Amino acid sequence: MKYYIHQAKVGLSEGGLFIQCVVASVLFSKDDGEHRWLHCVEVEGIPCFYLNGEDAYESLIEEDDEVLERMNDESWVQEIDGFPLGEYDRIFQGLEEQPDNPCVPLIRYVIALVRLDMAESLALAKLADGREVDSIPIPETDLDVDYREGCL
Amino acid sequence: MTIYQLVTNHAHKRMKERLGIKSPKERERRCQLAFQRGKPSDIEQTYWNGRSVNRIAIDYQGFLWIYGDGGVLITVYPKNNKGDNE
Numbered sequence: 296m297k298y299y300i301h302q303a304k305v306g307l308s309e310g311g312l313f314i315q316c317v318v319a320s321v322l323f324s325k326d327d328g329e330h331r332w333l334h335c336v337e338v339e340g341i342p343c344f345y346l347n348g349e350d351a352y353e354s355l356i357e358e359d360d361e362v363l364e365r366m367n368d369e370s371w372v373q374e375i376d377g378f379p380l381g382e383y384d385r386i387f388q389g390l391e392e393q394p395d396n397p398c399v400p401l402i403r404y405v406i407a408l409v410r411l412d413m414a415e416s417l418a419l420a421k422l423a424d425g426r427e428v429d430s431i432p433i434p435e436t437d438l439d440v441d442y443r444e445g446c447l
Numbered sequence: 448m449t450i451y452q453l454v455t456n457h458a459h460k461r462m463k464e465r466l467g468i469k470s471p472k473e474r475e476r477r478c479q480l481a482f483q484r485g486k487p488s489d490i491e492q493t494y495w496n497g498r499s500v501n502r503i504a505i506d507y508q509g510f511l512w513i514y515g516d517g518g519v520l521i522t523v524y525p526k527n528n529k530g531d532n533e
Binding site for chain 1: 453454459469470471472473475476
C-alpha cells in the first residue's frame, strides 16, 4: 500500500506569550483514493493526533475551542493503520517494531514537520504535491538523535 | 535551498535544559522575541567584546541571550550564572 501526500501545512498557534502549540496538517490518500487529513498538535513536547476529512488547520492555529473540543471527541486517534500514535517514545518504539508498516514514512513526515526548524519544515511542506510520501527525503530530527542516544 | 539557521544546535540544547522548552519551533520563537523585546546588557557586552568575537548580549526574562552575526542565537544562560557563560 502506498501513501500519497497532497498538501501540508505547519505553523505555531496564535496562543499566549509563553506556551504555543505547533500545528502540522497533512492531506494524504492511499491506493483507495480516499483523502484524509492527519493533524498533529504538539503542546510542550507532547503530540496529539487527529484523523478526519476536515481541513482544520486554520481552526487549530487559531485555537478555536469549539473545533478543538469536537476534534477531541470525534477525531483523536491513538493509531493509524495499526501503527501506534501517542507520545514520541511510543511512536519511536513503533518505528523500531514496525519498520515495514507502509504508513511509517507518513508518520516520519508529520513528525519532521513538527520538529524541524521552521524554515526546514516549510521547505518540507512544499514537497507535498501528490507524490508518494516515501519518495521524500526526510531529514533527521532532534527526536531521532534523542531516541538513538536513549534519552527520549 | 539554503536553510537559514536562527538558533545554533548548542543554543537549542541550552534552551532545552535551562528554559525547559521542548519544542524546537518554540525555541526559535523565543529567540526572536528576546532579540526584539530584550534590552542590551552593557556588562555582558563588555565581557564578550573582550573576547574579540562579534557578539550581542541581550537581557530578556531573566536570561542573557547571546547572538552572533546575522542575529543567530549562539547561547543562552541565566543572568546570575556568572562563570558559566557558555
